[in-house]
Amino acid sequence: MTTPPKFVVVGRVNKGKSSIVATLAEEESIPISDEPGTTQETRAYSVEAEGQVLFTLIDTPGFQDAPAALERMRADRRDASVSAAAVKAFVDTYKNSREFQEETRLLAPILDGGRILYVVDGTVPYSPDYEAEMEILRWTNQPRMALVNRIGDGDHSADWKKALGQYFGLVRDFDANRAGFEDRIRLLESFRELDEELRTSLDRSIGILKAEQQRRRREASRIISGLLIAALTQRAELKLEKHERAEDRIEEARGKLRSELLDLERRAHGQLFALYRFKRLQSSELPAAGLTEDLFAEKTWKVLGLTHGQLLATGAAVGAGLGLAVDAATVGHTFGLAALIGGAIGFGSALVRSGQVLGSEWRVVKQLIDGHRVVRFGPLGRDQLPWILLDRALIYHREVSTRAHSVQGQLSIGDRDGIVRGLSAGDRSKGARLYSQIAKHARDLPDDLGSELRAWIEGLLPH
Amino acid sequence: MSRLSPGDLVDLEARLLDEHLETEEVRQTRYRQLGLRLAEKGPLPDDNGDLLKALLRLDPRADAAGRRFDSALAILHALLAVAGLVLGGSLTLGLLSNDGKHPVNILTAVGVLVGVQLVILVLLVIALFPTGDPRASGPVQHLLLALLAKLGVGDRVAAVQDRLDAHRGLLKWLLIRATQVFGVAFNVAVIAVAFIRFSTTDIHFAWSSTIGVRPETVHRVADLVATPWSWMADGMKPKLTMVEFTEYDHLKGRYVREPGGLSDPMFPTLFAWWSFLIWAVMVYGFVPRLVVLALASIRVRYTLADTPRNNLELGRLCEWMRSPVVRTRPEGPDPAPHVVAAAPAEAEPDLPPPGTSVELLDGAPPEAAQILGARYGWTIGTGGPLVAVVSAWEEPTKGQLRRFKDLDRLVIVGLIDTLGTNDPRRDKIRARWKRELPKVARRSRVEAL
Numbered sequence: 016m017t018t019p020p021k022f023v024v025v026g027r028v029n030k031g032k033s034s035i036v037a038t039l040a041e042e043e044s045i046p047i048s049d050e051p052g053t054t055q056e057t058r059a060y061s062v063e064a065e066g067q068v069l070f071t072l073i074d075t076p077g078f079q080d081a082p083a084a085l086e087r088m089r090a091d092r093r094d095a096s097v098s099a100a101a102v103k104a105f106v107d108t109y110k111n112s113r114e115f116q117e118e119t120r121l122l123a124p125i126l127d128g129g130r131i132l133y134v135v136d137g138t139v140p141y142s143p144d145y146e147a148e149m150e151i152l153r154w155t156n157q158p159r160m161a162l163v164n165r166i167g168d169g170d171h172s173a174d175w176k177k178a179l180g181q182y183f184g185l186v187r188d189f190d191a192n193r194a195g196f197e198d199r200i201r202l203l204e205s206f207r208e209l210d211e212e213l214r215t216s217l218d219r220s221i222g223i224l225k226a227e228q229q230r231r232r233r234e235a236s237r238i239i240s241g242l243l244i245a246a247l248t249q250r251a252e253l254k255l256e257k258h259e260r261a262e263d264r265i266e267e268a269r270g271k272l273r274s275e276l277l278d279l280e281r282r283a284h285g286q287l288f289a290l291y292r293f294k295r296l297q298s299s300e301l302p303a304a305g306l307t308e309d310l311f312a313e314k315t316w317k318v319l320g321l322t323h324g325q326l327l328a329t330g331a332a333v334g335a336g337l338g339l340a341v342d343a344a345t346v347g348h349t350f351g352l353a354a355l356i357g358g359a360i361g362f363g364s365a366l367v368r369s370g371q372v373l374g375s376e377w378r379v380v381k382q383l384i385d386g387h388r389v390v391r392f393g394p395l396g397r398d399q400l401p402w403i404l405l406d407r408a409l410i411y412h413r414e415v416s417t418r419a420h421s422v423q424g425q426l427s428i429g430d431r432d433g434i435v436r437g438l439s440a441g442d443r444s445k446g447a448r449l450y451s452q453i454a455k456h457a458r459d460l461p462d463d464l465g466s467e468l469r470a471w472i473e474g475l476l477p478h
Numbered sequence: 479m480s481r482l483s484p485g486d487l488v489d490l491e492a493r494l495l496d497e498h499l500e501t502e503e504v505r506q507t508r509y510r511q512l513g514l515r516l517a518e519k520g521p522l523p524d525d526n527g528d529l530l531k532a533l534l535r536l537d538p539r540a541d542a543a544g545r546r547f548d549s550a551l552a553i554l555h556a557l558l559a560v561a562g563l564v565l566g567g568s569l570t571l572g573l574l575s576n577d578g579k580h581p582v583n584i585l586t587a588v589g590v591l592v593g594v595q596l597v598i599l600v601l602l603v604i605a606l607f608p609t610g611d612p613r614a615s616g617p618v619q620h621l622l623l624a625l626l627a628k629l630g631v632g633d634r635v636a637a638v639q640d641r642l643d644a645h646r647g648l649l650k651w652l653l654i655r656a657t658q659v660f661g662v663a664f665n666v667a668v669i670a671v672a673f674i675r676f677s678t679t680d681i682h683f684a685w686s687s688t689i690g691v692r693p694e695t696v697h698r699v700a701d702l703v704a705t706p707w708s709w710m711a712d713g714m715k716p717k718l719t720m721v722e723f724t725e726y727d728h729l730k731g732r733y734v735r736e737p738g739g740l741s742d743p744m745f746p747t748l749f750a751w752w753s754f755l756i757w758a759v760m761v762y763g764f765v766p767r768l769v770v771l772a773l774a775s776i777r778v779r780y781t782l783a784d785t786p787r788n789n790l791e792l793g794r795l796c797e798w799m800r801s802p803v804v805r806t807r808p809e810g811p812d813p814a815p816h817v818v819a820a821a822p823a824e825a826e827p828d829l830p831p832p833g834t835s836v837e838l839l840d841g842a843p844p845e846a847a848q849i850l851g852a853r854y855g856w857t858i859g860t861g862g863p864l865v866a867v868v869s870a871w872e873e874p875t876k877g878q879l880r881r882f883k884d885l886d887r888l889v890i891v892g893l894i895d896t897l898g899t900n901d902p903r904r905d906k907i908r909a910r911w912k913r914e915l916p917k918v919a920r921r922s923r924v925e926a927l
Contacts, residue, residue, distance in 0.1 A: 029873050040806040046813060049903075051873040051910065053816045059809040064802040065514070080877025117876070139871040140897060144841065167901055227804045230797060237790045289502055292806075459647035462781075466788035 019068040019220075020213045021059070022206070023124045025152065026134035027145065028077030031164040034191035034421035035134055036060060036074040039199055041292050043420045045074065057120050062220070064227075069220035070203075073129060075121035081148035084118045088151065098154035102126065122155070130210060131159035133183060137172035138165050149182040158210040162189040162202075185209050191421045196228050231290055235416070236473035238290070239408040242283040243401050243472075244465060246276055247453045250393040261379045261390040268377065268392035276395065277310055280404060284411050291415040296426065310403065319410075319433040320403035325443060327365050330398075332444040333451065334361020368398050394454060401450050405472070406433035412476060438475070445471055480527050481783045484551060484642075484652060485544030489534055491641040492543065492634060494791055506798045512537055513799030526786035526796045533799065543631035550625040551652065554618075555659050562663025570671040574681055581684040581726060581733075584751045585696075588703075591668055591755070592762045595661070599766055602654070618653045645789065646781045655774035661767035668759050676752045683751035684726030684733060697721040700754065707757045716754055720747040824916065826923045827888055835859035836890070839881070842867035843894060849927050850892070863888040870895035870904045870926065874914045882919040889919040892927040 022039075024032045029051040037045040040060040046053050054076050061071045078084075084105065092101035106122050109115040125131055131152055135145065152159055161183040163172045172188060179186045185205055189198065200221055207217040251272035253264050288296045309315065321329065338357025342349050377392040410433060414426045438446070449468050453460060482490070497505055516522055516532050523529045534544070573587045626632040642649040675681060685696060700716040701708070708715040724747060725734040733748075786792050830836065832855025838846060846867035850856045856865075864885065868878065870893035882889045891911055895904060908926060915922040 027872070028875060042806045042808065044808065044812070046816070048816075049906065050816065050818060054813075055816060056813055058813060061807045061809065062804065063807055064804045065510070069804075077875075079875045080880065083877055083880075139903075140869070142869050142872065144869075144872075167903055169897065169899065169901065223802055223804060226801065230801050233797065234794065237794055241790055286502060459643055459645070459650070461646050462785050462788035462790075465790050466793070469790060 018128075019061075019070050019216055020206075020210075021071040021073060021124065021127075021129040022132050023057075023073045023075060023121070023129035024132045024134060025075050025121050025125070025148075026077060027148065028079065030077065030134050030136045031166055031191050031421075032077065032134045033074050034419075035132065035162060035164065035189065036072045037421040038191045038194050038419040039202070040072050041420045043293060043295055043423075045421075047421055047423060051077070057124055059124075064220075064223045069223060070217070073124045075124070076117040078121070078148045079117045080115065081118065081151060082144065084115050085147045085151055087115075088154065092154075099126075099156045102151065102154050118151075122151070125152075125155050125157050129157065130206065130213070131155070131157050133159060133161045133179075134164050135161065135175055135179070136166045137163035137175050137188070138167035138169040140169075140171050141174040141178055143178075145178070146182075149179070153182050158206075159183050160185040160187060160206060160209060162187055165190040165193075192419050194419050195417050196224075200224060231416070232473055232476050232478075233469075234290055235287055235412050235476060236469045238283050238286045239405065239412070239472050240465060240469040242279060242404055242408060243450070243468065244453055244460060245279050246401055246404050247394055247450055248456070248460065249275060249279070249395070250391055251275065252389050252391050255379065255388040255390055259388075261377070261388075264390050265377055265392065268390055272393045272395060273311055280310055280407070283408065287408070287411055288415055291418070292420065293415055293418065296415070310407070315403060315407075316399065319406040319435070320399045321435060321443065325436065326398055326402075327362055328440070329443045329447045330365025331358045331362035332440065333447045334358045334364070336444065336448065337361075365398065368396075402435050402446070405446070406435045409434045409475060416477065434475075442471075442475065480525070480531060481779060482527055482530060482786060483544070483548050484648070484778070484782065485546070485548035486531060486534055487544075487642060487645065487648070487782065487785065488547045488635055488638060489539065489542045489544035490530060490792060490795075491638040493539065495638055495641065496539075507803055509533075509795055509798035510801070510803045516799065522800055526793065527783065529796050529799060530786050530792060533795070541631075541634065543626070543634040546629040546631045547626065547635055550622060550629055550631075551656070553625055554622050554656050557621075558618075558656055558660035559663040562660040562665075563667040566664035566667030567671045570668045570675070574672060574675045576679070576681060579731065580728065581682040581724075581748065583685060583726075584683040584724070584755065585685050587683075587755055588758055592758045595665075595763045595767075598661075599770070602657075602770070606654075618657055619649075622653065622656070645785050646777070648778065648781050651774050651777045651781070655771060655778055658767050658771035658774055662764065662771055665759060665764035665767055669756060669764060672752070672756055672759070676756075680749065681752065682748040683755075684724045684748070685721070686726040686728055693718065693722045693725055696725075703758060703762075704754060706761045714753070714757070717747070720750050723747045724751065818913070819917070820913070826912075827921050829854065829890075829923065829925075830856065830863050830888070832856065834862060836863045836865045837861060839864060839866040843896075846892070846894065846927075849894070853927065863890055865890045865892060867892040867894050867927065869893070870907060873907055874911050879914055879918045882915065882922065885919055887921075889915065889922040890925060891915060891922070892925045894927045 024036050026032050029049065033045050033047045033054050037043065037047060040062055042060050045058075045060070054074055057073055057075045059071050059073045061068045063069060087108075088101045088105045091104045092098055102122060103126050105115075106119045106126060110119045110123065112119075133149070133152055159182075161179040163175050163179070163186065165188075176186050185208075187202060187205055189202060194202075203217050203221055203224075207214050207221075249272065251268045253268050253271070255261060255264065288294065335354045335358035338354035339351075341353035341357070342351055345353075376394070377390060379388055379390050411426075413434070418426065435443075435446075449464065449471060452464055453468065456464065512533060513522060516529075516536055523532065534542075569590065573590060574582055576582065623632055623636065626635050639649055687696075697716060697718045700721060704714065704716055723733070723735055726732075727734050786796070834856050836850065836856045836858065837860050838850070838858050842865075846865075847858045849867075850858070850865060864882070864887050866878070866881070866889070868891060893904070893908055893911065904926075908924060911924045915924060
């Protein structure tokens with residue numbers, strides 16, 4: 016079996032080395048700050064599958080005095096054939112010294128066989144004083160790639176690429192804070208081209224990472240489906256005392272159901288964050304209107320979910336669909352009348368329900384065993400509520416699935432319309448049909464209905 | 479492809495319930511490990527049902543109730559079948575016995591053997607209508623729970639009964655199937671015992687009425703009841719003469735129409751009701767029970783086959799078993815937080831006056847001398863304050879700072895920005911020069927050029 020590759024991420028201080036490691040390794044615990052010298056020691060982060068290392072990323076302190084270090088190495092180098100030996104001699108000489116501490120720390124793993132990922136900031140001007148560190152890296156004779164990171168707003172990447180091309184086999188743009196899954200894979204593929212030795216092991220790693228990304232999509236769709244099913248079927252029950260009126264407990268039951276639903280939503284969001292390996296995020300950190308706002312806040316209902324017109328059109332489409340089935344069953348003998356009537360009924364029913372209070376359904380049941388009366392409330396509603404829950408979940412999914420692990424703090428979501436309003440009419444009809452069917456099966460949901468909902472939601476998630 | 483047994487599903491649901499509070503990460507790792515252990519024995523099955531069965535075999539829980547649930551179901555079926563046979567047989571024997579005084583009342587026999595069953599069947603159909611709370615309940619469920627309690631797993635199964643019912647009302651359909659086992663056994667016993675009775679003894683039938691029902695009315699009802707089978711042959715249809723001949727008067731203890739001798743054509747009709755009775759039990763008792771039994775069995779089988787394929791939770795277990803766990807492992811302990819020492823709290827010295835000769839540190843850009851002259855009126859020479867002109871975009875490094883260490887001269891670092899943008903990063907870098915430079919140089923100043 017081939018040894019898994021090690022990538023040593025090096026560069027000047029504060030150029031985003033740790034950010035690149037965090038993004039490539041999907042590790043949010045790596046200390047990142049705009050204070051230079053945050054990384055004092057080299058630290059390896061191994062990406063593993065089944066306990067087997069796919070590749071290792073080594074975060075290093077930045078170059079602090081490359082020109083002086085190069086000068087010392089030059090003293091030991093008789094000719095180009097012994098460049099690597101000169102670097103090794105330098106590391107051996109200074110490894111226990113306080114002088115050139117950072118340089119020895121970052122060069123040691125390279126001399127140990129690590130491939131080089133050299134990071135520069137393409138948003139600041141190129142300066143020739145970088146050439147000393149590039150030269151040292153060239154002397155190591157290790158396969159190396161330069162990454163032009165973007166920390167600020169300027170763009171000097173063309174100058175950088177010209178200079179980097181002199182020293183590195185490959186130069187790639189890589190914005191650590193914006194890189195998504197595809198960018199990470201492209202980077203690994205680039206290295207695969209650069210270093211023949213790594214091809215087999217990187218191919219395997221790329222395959223595993225792609226499969227993992229697909230698994231996450233499926234899992235995300237399961238989490239969201241589970242939330243929607245709960246929202247469509249969840250009911251609250253309160254035991255009534257003797258002579259107590261059910262009407263007096265309705266608000267309490269409604270509050271109980273709302274709070275249960277909020278808990279379920281929070282849990283589902285937490286699962287989404289954990290799935291994409293953001294354990295430190297909390298859904299309460301999301302700042303946008305309709306997201307930080309409570310699920311049941313007026314603002315949420317204004318910004319997210321379907322518009323009133325879309326809800327009515329969807330109701331009509333579902334009704335017409337059912338009618339069409341009747342028309343088809345009569346081999347057209349009903350002349351499309353059933354579809355017309357079904358559409359009208361669907362529209363009317365959506366219109367009536369749109370004016371209803373959330374979860375207006377309640378009834379009193381008598382328990383068989385102890386004879387107690389119980390007021391049973393809910394589900395909360397199958398029209399707008401599942402669309403809002405879906406919208407919130409899709410927005411969170413979009414944000415965490417595309418968020419780089421180098422980005423710290425809150426998710427940055429703008430105050431904009433949600434996702435579900437942009438769905439096609441076909442998707443909206445399908446969703447409404449599924450919601451309606453699920454709502455009918457409060458306690459004995461057919462598994463294939465859950466599975467159909469999951470497949471539909473998976474189709475809504477970005478690839 | 480293999481189907482889960484109800485007991486397998488009990489065990490799987492119990493696992494899911496037990497793991498409810500565990501993190502996904504822990505569960506994913508556990509199931510992948512189990513998947514790997516299974517893979518050691520051969521390729522993992524593609525079918526989820528096979529995989530889940532293999533999982534249960536590989537990792538049985540000590541307190542698993544599944545096997546005992548299956549046993550309890552089998553015992554329940556056996557008990558109900560025996561009860562059906564005994565009850566059906568004894569009831570038929572009781573109803574079809576000649577006491578030597580009166581003939582068998584055909585209306586009572588049909589009412590008891592068919593009518594009661596029809597009422598129960600109608601109640602079952604009504605119970606199957608969706609009500610929003612289709613949880614199974616009733617005497618058969620209590621019998622099953624009692625059996626499970628005897629087997630020591632009553633509580634564990636009771637804990638997952640809602641979860642079982644969540645699979646297309648599985649528990650409810652299991653119980654319906656069990657009741658139909660009783661129903662089919664009952665009808666089989668009725669038909670068998672009736673046949674035996676009819677074959678081995680002469681049972682004559684009669685009917686009578688207190689409220690004066692006319693034979694024509696009884697005939698119409700009998701004709702209606704016989705509709706499902708009377709089309710098969712002419713003889714299958716109940717005849718009016720048969721109804722008229724078998725009208726009975728209990729007070730007088732004889733048929734209303736007293737038969738003549740053995741050659742009287744009335745005689746055969748006294749026994750002719752037997753086929754009507756058999757057909758009625760067959761059509762209204764046995765066949766509906768068999769159909770409901772078949773439907774319930776198909777439903778249970780379909781649910782058990784469909785659940786591993788489509789259930790979200792079980793699908794997740796299968797996916798975990800099949801997919802490698804990808805994670806990142808940092809090596810070594812977490813690094814200590816980086817603490818930056820504050821700068822000495824001393825005011826920066828004043829700038830040298832214009833005309834001062836300053837020494838420019840090597841490595842400065844070519845335009846540096848011109849800028850210093852134009853902005854500060856300094857001339858470049860040797861000795862005097864040392865001026866280092868560096869990029870305003872680069873952080874101070876140890877290498878740069880080392881050059882100013884312990885110098886007795888005033889050190890001035892000029893940060894040059896040829897772009898002239900207002901990037902806030904420049905201010906931060908300048909602040910860091912102001913913080914770091916005084917730590918190495920005795921007298922120093924930082925200027926933005």
